[in-house]
Amino acid sequence: MKVEFTPEQEALRTELRAYFNELMTPELRIECDRDMGEGGGPLWREALLKMGRDGWIGVGWPKELGGRGMSPIEQFIFVEEIMRAGYPFPFLTTESVGPQLAEHGNEWQKANIVPKILTGECLIAIGYSEPGAGTDLARLKTTAVKEGDEWVINGQKMWTSLAHFCDYVWLACRTDQNAEKPHRGISMFLVPTSDPGWSSTPVVTLGGVRTNATYYDNIRVTDDALVGELNKGWKLITGQLNRERLSLVNCGPTQQLFNGVVKWAEETELPEGGRLIDQPWVQMNLAKVRAGVEALKLVCYKQAWAMTEGTLDMADASAAKVYGSEFFIEVYRALGEVMEQMSLVSEHSPNAEQHASRVERLYRTASIITFGGGTNEIQRDIISAAGLWMPRATR
Amino acid sequence: MNFGFSEEQRDVQNLARQIFTDLVSPETLKASDDYAAERFDEALWGKLAEAGLLGVAIDEAYGGMGFGFMELGLLVEEVGRSIAPAPVIPALVSGALPIQKFGSDEQKQRLLPGVVSGKTLLTAALMEKFNENPASPKLTSAVAKDGGYSVSGTKLCVPFAHRAERMIVSAKTEGGVVVLLVDPKAQGVTLNEMKVTTFEPQYEVVLKDVAVAADDVLAQADEGASVMQWLAECTTAALCTHQVGVTDCAMRMTASYTAERKQFGVPIATFQAVGHRAANCFIDVECLRLNAYQAVSRLANGLSATNEVQIAKIWAGDVGHRVSYASQHLHGGMGIDRDYPLWRYCTWMRHNEMMLGSSAKNLAALGKRVAAGEAYCQ
Numbered sequence: 001m002k003v004e005f006t007p008e009q010e011a012l013r014t015e016l017r018a019y020f021n022e023l024m025t026p027e028l029r030i031e032c033d034r035d036m037g038e039g040g041g042p043l044w045r046e047a048l049l050k051m052g053r054d055g056w057i058g059v060g061w062p063k064e065l066g067g068r069g070m071s072p073i074e075q076f077i078f079v080e081e082i083m084r085a086g087y088p089f090p091f092l093t094t095e096s097v098g099p100q101l102a103e104h105g106n107e108w109q110k111a112n113i114v115p116k117i118l119t120g121e122c123l124i125a126i127g128y129s130e131p132g133a134g135t136d137l138a139r140l141k142t143t144a145v146k147e148g149d150e151w152v153i154n155g156q157k158m159w160t161s162l163a164h165f166c167d168y169v170w171l172a173c174r175t176d177q178n179a180e181k182p183h184r185g186i187s188m189f190l191v192p193t194s195d196p197g198w199s200s201t202p203v204v205t206l207g208g209v210r211t212n213a214t215y216y217d218n219i220r221v222t223d224d225a226l227v228g229e230l231n232k233g234w235k236l237i238t239g240q241l242n243r244e245r246l247s248l249v250n251c252g253p254t255q256q257l258f259n260g261v262v263k264w265a266e267e268t269e270l271p272e273g274g275r276l277i278d279q280p281w282v283q284m285n286l287a288k289v290r291a292g293v294e295a296l297k298l299v300c301y302k303q304a305w306a307m308t309e310g311t312l313d314m315a316d317a318s319a320a321k322v323y324g325s326e327f328f329i330e331v332y333r334a335l336g337e338v339m340e341q342m343s344l345v346s347e348h349s350p351n352a353e354q355h356a357s358r359v360e361r362l363y364r365t366a367s368i369i370t371f372g373g374g375t376n377e378i379q380r381d382i383i384s385a386a387g388l389w390m391p392r393a394t395r
Numbered sequence: 396m397n398f399g400f401s402e403e404q405r406d407v408q409n410l411a412r413q414i415f416t417d418l419v420s421p422e423t424l425k426a427s428d429d430y431a432a433e434r435f436d437e438a439l440w441g442k443l444a445e446a447g448l449l450g451v452a453i454d455e456a457y458g459g460m461g462f463g464f465m466e467l468g469l470l471v472e473e474v475g476r477s478i479a480p481a482p483v484i485p486a487l488v489s490g491a492l493p494i495q496k497f498g499s500d501e502q503k504q505r506l507l508p509g510v511v512s513g514k515t516l517l518t519a520a521l522m523e524k525f526n527e528n529p530a531s532p533k534l535t536s537a538v539a540k541d542g543g544y545s546v547s548g549t550k551l552c553v554p555f556a557h558r559a560e561r562m563i564v565s566a567k568t569e570g571g572v573v574v575l576l577v578d579p580k581a582q583g584v585t586l587n588e589m590k591v592t593t594f595e596p597q598y599e600v601v602l603k604d605v606a607v608a609a610d611d612v613l614a615q616a617d618e619g620a621s622v623m624q625w626l627a628e629c630t631t632a633a634l635c636t637h638q639v640g641v642t643d644c645a646m647r648m649t650a651s652y653t654a655e656r657k658q659f660g661v662p663i664a665t666f667q668a669v670g671h672r673a674a675n676c677f678i679d680v681e682c683l684r685l686n687a688y689q690a691v692s693r694l695a696n697g698l699s700a701t702n703e704v705q706i707a708k709i710w711a712g713d714v715g716h717r718v719s720y721a722s723q724h725l726h727g728g729m730g731i732d733r734d735y736p737l738w739r740y741c742t743w744m745r746h747n748e749m750m751l752g753s754s755a756k757n758l759a760a761l762g763k764r765v766a767a768g769e770a771y772c773q
Contacts, residue, residue: 001403001465001692002397009396073396255772262765275766283762290761290770291706296773298685302398309399319678377667384670387677388650393665 003301013077020085023047031278032088033199036209039166047087052120057094057103065102066118072307077298080252093117093124096171096240101227104236107362108224109190122372125163127171127214130156130229135375143214144173153191153219160214163200168192169214176231188227195219209366241374248373250295258289260355261335285334292327299323315387318379325369325376332363407451407466408473414442419738426481427594433596436480443481444513452487453495456506464629466696468636475640478743486510488633490517493563493626497614505559519563519626520550520600527752529565530572530623535602537573542609546575550600556586556598563613565623571616574623575607588636593742625717628704629694631751635687638711638747641719642683645740647721648674652729669725676718683714694695702770705761712754715744
């Protein structure tokens with residue numbers, strides 16, 4: 001029982017912090033802010049290519065697949081540092097889909113896609129949800145039908161984030177209408193967004209972030225586009241979601257925000273005199289956040305440690321996701337209260353204050369991960385079943 | 396970074412769990428309900444001594460196992476899981492640890508071997524009315540006398556004072572806080588029984604010009620406050636690990652109950668509202684567990700732990716409260732029946748919530764540290 005990093009892990013953190021400090025030029029920061037922390041701009045692409053050249057893409061991939069073979073704890077440090085730096089790293093491409101392609105992809109994918117992911121030249125969006133298939137994903141209706149040597153793909157996807165600047169969509173399609181169970185008739189395809197049958201319309205969200213509805217109209221691909229075995233896509237989907245969850249809750253940015261607000265409250269004078277931070281209610285809010293973020297830190301570290309040891313418990317992983325996603329919302333509320341009206345002033349306003357305007361935006365974006373990345377109802381189902389051995393209702 | 400247990404730690408856990416499983420049951424606990432009998436199981440205490448567990452954190456020189464506070468914390472967690480009638484926190488944490496760390500050779504030689512063998516019981520008088528900070532006594536004072544001190548004042552909720560060979564008492568003097576080992580049988584000491592929610596034997600200790608010899612001074616005015624601060628942090632961290640055991644057991648009892656209990660033809664656990672309330676408990680208990688372990692492990696390694704202990708206690712209070720009411724609610728009436736074991740757990744969750752400061756009080760204290768720049772995230 002020891003909650004401290006090893007000297008090697010601390011050295012990695014120092015190295016990464018210095019690297020990202022240099023990478024995040026003021027111009028790149030402005031571009032990332034403009035793109036609502038999503039990336040996709042020219043400077044963002046340039047930085048990604050540099051990271052590819054410097055070997056900072058695929059840190060968690062096994063060495064034999066071209067990665068760095070970092071342990072989950074090291075990956076956690078990587079994620080923490082890159083999130084602190086504020087670079088919108090394309091985790092879905094590099095850490096979720098990439099390793100699956102490197103492992104389960106066919107010869108064409110291994111020769112043409114995988115190397116480009118590692119150099120930062122290929123970006124992939126995820127196409128799972130549909131208007132009628134969300135949490136019950138196995139009901140998806142987008143089809144891929146074999147005609148001669150080709151697959152013909154038709155359907156519509158929702159929440160295809162980043163697709164407007166990605167090269168491919170990692171697309172879940174129904175390939176067997178008569179499968180005994182719906183999830184046994186699903187296959188994964190890599191569909192190029194350059195195809196004339198592909199289109200997207202933006203969906204602008206509460207947080208200002210753009211996501212997309214994407215449409216697939218008689219897109220024709222060959223077997224090169226099929227990932228893994230036919231009708232065995234479900235395993236790839238669940239494998240990807242487990243990896244995605246790792247990067248959803250991370251304590252680094254919240255710790256940094258907390259420290260920033262504390263410092264700000266120390267320096268802020270009240271009109272009637274005295275410091276804001278000496279107000280009892282301010283101290284109460286800050287203490288609540290401080291106590292909560294400590295738990296988040298421990299939950300995250302334990303998860304990274306358990307993954308490194310190969311002992312990650314399903315219930316613990318779900319508990320981390322639920323706790324983190326719901327805690328973030330409380331953090332933004334509590335810190336927003338401390339900064340009063342300024343926490344409603346947007347960063348685009350000339351008199352915005354740094355931490356307050358960040359909270360203005362974060363408060364609007366925070367709800368996404370309570371339902372995204374596997375909705376918290378499903379996570380709680382997993383916790384009561386896997387963690388407490390409670391029987392589940394059949395659905 | 397290591398969240399695992401060493402082989403020795405697992406041995407301590409397993410040994411303790413085995414003894415409590417064998418010797419503690421709803422029937423044995425029932426004996427002391429409503430103070431019908433004293434809530435102290437001598438046979439169990441003897442068994443813990445025989446297994447060496449009373450000396451788990453005592454140096455081998457005094458007959459102990461020579462492990463540290465982490466291993467003692469794991470023993471305390473098992474006491475919580477079984478709510479065993481065994482005063483492990485007062486005797487081994489609040490009583491023995493400070494004597495081992497700050498006591499003279501003579502004091503250690505005199506008191507610690509008896510602690511290990513189970514013959515000597517120690518306790519500490521940590522609270523006064525409206526004062527839960529033993530490092531800053533308000534209602535107890537001492538004056539130098541005959542090389543020792545004469546002490547007067549009143550302490551509240553002192554566990555097992557009637558059985559203790561010595562109780563640790565902090566008192567203010569002109570020069571600062573002194574820490575004294577007071578014999579509860581000494582002249583001038585009055586023990587008034589207090590009947591509390593857990594049925595633990597507790598006393599109001601009234602001290603009137605009690606003479607404490609030089610041999611029984613644990614810390615002089617120059618270091619008394621820091622000794623008491625350390626003692627209070629260790630005791631608070633131990634209350635948190637006790638709470639881990641209590642809440643974990645209550646939660647699992649509840650999960651099992653809902654898996655058996657049927658309504659509308661199905662186990663009530665299959666209703667999402669039920670499953671989710673239990674899942675909230677699971678998340679809560681995990682947060683408490685990690686914070687409690689962190690606090691204990693930092694204290695065990697001699698690191699500063701004031702923030703971590705306060706945070707753990709906030710979680711212990713909140714989680715105890717929430718798990719208690721969720722468990723009762725999900726038992727739908729069964730839980731309040733005194734023939735079913737849950738209700739005793741609820742009283743101990745309440746005990747751990749309130750002892751040495753509630754969540755609100757600890758939040759306020761942590762908030763002060765935040766404002767003083769002492770609680771930035773690392």
